[in-house]
Amino acid sequence: MTQQTHEPGTPPTAPGPATAPTTPTAVGPAPAPAPATLGAPPFPPLAEPRPLAEPRVWPRTFHDRLTAPLPGLKALARFAREGAVRPGPEGLADIPRLPYEPAPLPRVDAGTLAVTWAGHASWIVQAGGLTVLTDPVWSRRILGTPARVTPVGVPWDDLPRVDAVVISHNHYDHLDAPTLRRLPRDTPVFVPAGLGRWFRRREFTCVTELDWWEGAELAGVRFDFVPAHHWSKRTLTDTCHSLWGGWVLTVPGGRRVYFAGDTGYGHWFSRIGRRYPGIDLALMPIGAYDPRWWLSDVHCDPEEAVQATLDLGARRMAPMHWATFVLSAEPVLEPLTRVRTAWEKAGLDRADLWDLPVGASRTLD
Secondary structure (H helix, E strand, O other): OOOOOOOOOOOOOOOOOOOOOOOOOOOOOOOOOOOOOOOOOOOOOOOOOEOOOOOOOOOOOOHHHOOOOOOOHHHHHHHHHHOOOOOOHHHHOOHHHOOEOOOOOOOOOOOOEEEEEEEOOEEEEEEOOEEEEEOOOOOOOOOOOOOOOOOOOOOHHHOOOOOEEEOOOOOOOOOOHHHHOOOOOOOOEEEEOOOHHHHHHOOOOOEEEEOOOEEEEEOOEEEEEEOOOOOOOOOOOOOOOOOOOEEEEEOOOOOEEEEOOOOOOOOHHHHHHHHOOOOOEEEEEOOOOOOHHHHOOOOOOHHHHHHHHHHHOOOOEEEEOOOOOOOOOOOOOHHHHHHHHHHHHOOOOHHHEOOOOEOOEEEEO
């Protein structure tokens, strides 16, 4: 099995040490050139769908997919010395103001695309007649992190039948074993390369592992796994033993939603937009970014999230990965105020920023 370290159909880059992507300092009024236009064909053409639950053989490690080196001893020592991983009292004072407005899920048909934010990176995506969960975390607490600061936006018992789950990577705030145990074991699960074993050990029977730029289909909806600027680790001995990335869901008729998972800013966004033109909605992380010296390679800040949406050529953006768990040092409300300012500075239509409260939904008919 050959690893795809470059986009299929483009020349591979020469091997060498990983380097961090260039980070934009601000989002200006002139949008970046959109790589995707309505009706434009994908380039390169999409790969044929892989069979569901196909047995695959993967390499032991995916370290060669990193776009920036993991922190070394010097960075770890600085992190331990400074200890700036949580906001101070002033930054936490706005927890009661975090937007939380739970409501019933929208009634949809097969021609409707709807998204509901359950919190953090957990969405209920209703598309093509399917109900899809992204990185479902319904637990009150995850390993090594204080309890949620907002409740889950949708009670588990209020969910319709879950038709599929997509997982971006194996970090505990995105892969939550107690939540996944609530699912029937025959639920189709789409996961990064190398992560299938984790699910099969828990007796899931329809686990589809994909490499970057690969896709599979379920009931007419296509699930494509795409690159991200991130990494994976769940134990002391499995760093980068499974892949990480985002997902593009394409429904019959061509509508597309992009779920970024967890990612820093970098070159992959424009390549994703070129390969999957006409993204209707980008679900983009905007939180867990401070201190920047520690997190810039793996987490977008709000301005970078807006720039990434422009790079994708996406028509709309819905922020996520904030207002749920306190994972970093920025004040808890800052991601929302900064993303709204960045969106306005970019000259984008305010109606296309779907800055939902936890528990709220939006529908694209």
